[in-house]
Amino acid sequence: MATIDRIGISLWTMQSTAARPGLWRSLYRRFGEDAQLAEELGFHAVWLGEHRVWYDGWCPAPVQALAHVAGKTSRIHLGTAMYLVPQHDPAAAARSIATLDHLSGGRVELGAGLGYRDAEFDALGLRRDRRGRLMDANLDVMEAVWRGELGDPPPVRRPAPRIWMGGMSEPAIVRAATRGYGLLLPQTLRVAEYARVAEDYRARASAPGVVGTLREVWVTDDPAEGARHVERIALHMTEEAGSWWSMKGRFGFAARDQVDRQVARGVGEVATGTAEQVAAALREVLDAGVDYLALRPMFEFVEQAALHEQLRRIAEQVVPLLAGAGRP
Amino acid sequence: MRFLLEHPAPRGLDDLVAGAEAARAAGLDGVLVREWKELPGALVSAAAVAARVDEVLVAAEIAVGARHPVEIAEEAAVTDLGCGGRLVLVARPALEAPERYVESLDVIRHALAARPFRFEGAHWRVPANLPQNVDQPEELVRVTPAPAQPRLEVWGSGPGMAAALERALGHLADQDDDPAALARAWVAAEASPASIGAPRARREPWGGADALVRRLRDGRSAFGQDWACVVGPPEAAPEIGSLVRPRVQLHALTPGLEEFWDAERPWERGGRR
Numbered sequence: 001m002a003t004i005d006r007i008g009i010s011l012w013t014m015q016s017t018a019a020r021p022g023l024w025r026s027l028y029r030r031f032g033e034d035a036q037l038a039e040e041l042g043f044h045a046v047w048l049g050e051h052r053v054w055y056d057g058w059c060p061a062p063v064q065a066l067a068h069v070a071g072k073t074s075r076i077h078l079g080t081a082m083y084l085v086p087q088h089d090p091a092a093a094a095r096s097i098a099t100l101d102h103l104s105g106g107r108v109e110l111g112a113g114l115g116y117r118d119a120e121f122d123a124l125g126l127r128r129d130r131r132g133r134l135m136d137a138n139l140d141v142m143e144a145v146w147r148g149e150l151g152d153p154p155p156v157r158r159p160a161p162r163i164w165m166g167g168m169s170e171p172a173i174v175r176a177a178t179r180g181y182g183l184l185l186p187q188t189l190r191v192a193e194y195a196r197v198a199e200d201y202r203a204r205a206s207a208p209g210v211v212g213t214l215r216e217v218w219v220t221d222d223p224a225e226g227a228r229h230v231e232r233i234a235l236h237m238t239e240e241a242g243s244w245w246s247m248k249g250r251f252g253f254a255a256r257d258q259v260d261r262q263v264a265r266g267v268g269e270v271a272t273g274t275a276e277q278v279a280a281a282l283r284e285v286l287d288a289g290v291d292y293l294a295l296r297p298m299f300e301f302v303e304q305a306a307l308h309e310q311l312r313r314i315a316e317q318v319v320p321l322l323a324g325a326g327r328p
Numbered sequence: 329m330r331f332l333l334e335h336p337a338p339r340g341l342d343d344l345v346a347g348a349e350a351a352r353a354a355g356l357d358g359v360l361v362r363e364w365k366e367l368p369g370a371l372v373s374a375a376a377v378a379a380r381v382d383e384v385l386v387a388a389e390i391a392v393g394a395r396h397p398v399e400i401a402e403e404a405a406v407t408d409l410g411c412g413g414r415l416v417l418v419a420r421p422a423l424e425a426p427e428r429y430v431e432s433l434d435v436i437r438h439a440l441a442a443r444p445f446r447f448e449g450a451h452w453r454v455p456a457n458l459p460q461n462v463d464q465p466e467e468l469v470r471v472t473p474a475p476a477q478p479r480l481e482v483w484g485s486g487p488g489m490a491a492a493l494e495r496a497l498g499h500l501a502d503q504d505d506d507p508a509a510l511a512r513a514w515v516a517a518e519a520s521p522a523s524i525g526a527p528r529a530r531r532e533p534w535g536g537a538d539a540l541v542r543r544l545r546d547g548r549s550a551f552g553q554d555w556a557c558v559v560g561p562p563e564a565a566p567e568i569g570s571l572v573r574p575r576v577q578l579h580a581l582t583p584g585l586e587e588f589w590d591a592e593r594p595w596e597r598g599g600r601r
Binding site for chain 1: 368372380395403405406409410413455461466471472
């Protein structure tokens, strides 16, 4: 099957939650199997997240997890959404990524994020308030490694693995524009926001890269099933936001009403429904100036068989309806 | 005696896979990957080769001391989960930070256990409790996920021998280490019952089966060597499997058996292989 060059699948996290416990070694094996099917169906990439020191075992080492997938596949690209650049030793990170690039034949897509949990920075002896500076300093080192300035061989993909800057804040857009990176936007933006951010980025960049976004999807002909899926996402997001978001020194659960409002706003952007309905929602995103969709049917509460059915329906029923959408 | 095969100069994944396939076919326990210039991410190489070749152990020798040990533990745990518990983490003192090796080794071992911990050393403080990180002043940190193995196999390497033996860990000696010094260290370690069963490994050059048999018999009698990491091409694996391994398993073979092997060369008679 031909490569669907602007559609990737997200988001593996390797979480074993209270809602859906899983044996971690099975989750990693399943990730390889899922990626094999995604490759067979022609998708461009699979995307994996990163967090650390949390009860559910969210994957803290995406490059090593993607190396497993690299060994199980031969063509599909291997993306991070996001690799938390400030939380890694930059030279070692660059070399691990270069190794993945080499062993996979140039298939790395490095989505770069800041990270936001204090506990993650503190576990690694880093100041969270310096994460912006750390992002720039670490990217400088990583690029220097890939340019060979520290004596390393050149990457397979020239001049370097493709980098996508995560986030939608002005610093993220400026960083992406000035460094020549793509943008990988969060799934919760509204169509008008995509248009504004994409325009802003392209106006600032002398050589704009790809503008991509995560986007939650669930293809179903049964409206009740769609509603249940959205409810499950809301629960998932409430747990995460309640535990992790810091609001004036309090955790999200201490400000539950705020969390609920944010979660409700986020799940309002989930594209669910028939293939035609999902495609119509995605066409709006593409027409707003987004080049690339990292579609997210994958959550830890989704059974593998259901995920595989989603991958098939997206490839066979949704993607054909996206032809002609977006920028020429 | 158990065997790891280390590719002398892999150019990419195909070379690593060839080595691992050859090792498995020859009955060797696994392969060792290191931080090669072309492939500097040893845990990345380990994860990829393990994904392609089932069953073999994959040892990854990495520099420890330079970067944060929690990050290393996380990468090791994820690699071990990806390969279903086949990782051996071989920790070599980082050239640029040998003074931080011992503490780093301990932080890694704390982090690989499934319990919250706190570590305060001269070099590392985990969690750091930096005053700027005000949201979550945690006393303890639990590094997640835990590896697949009940207790991830961690070895020392090269100059890290004293620290490894003090902790009753396995250790991979370098091929040129003085055998008398290795013997003194490993025999002294026997004073502690914790050392029983701890792997005693040495990196071995591949210069043919006879030379390797001699080295391994010497290593076994001098310091109880029970692991050999043979630096050799995939083509060496069948000879190691048929000509070396059978001769170094037991303390002594039945008189006449080696002469029988030499005369009949049963590995050349076809059959299962």
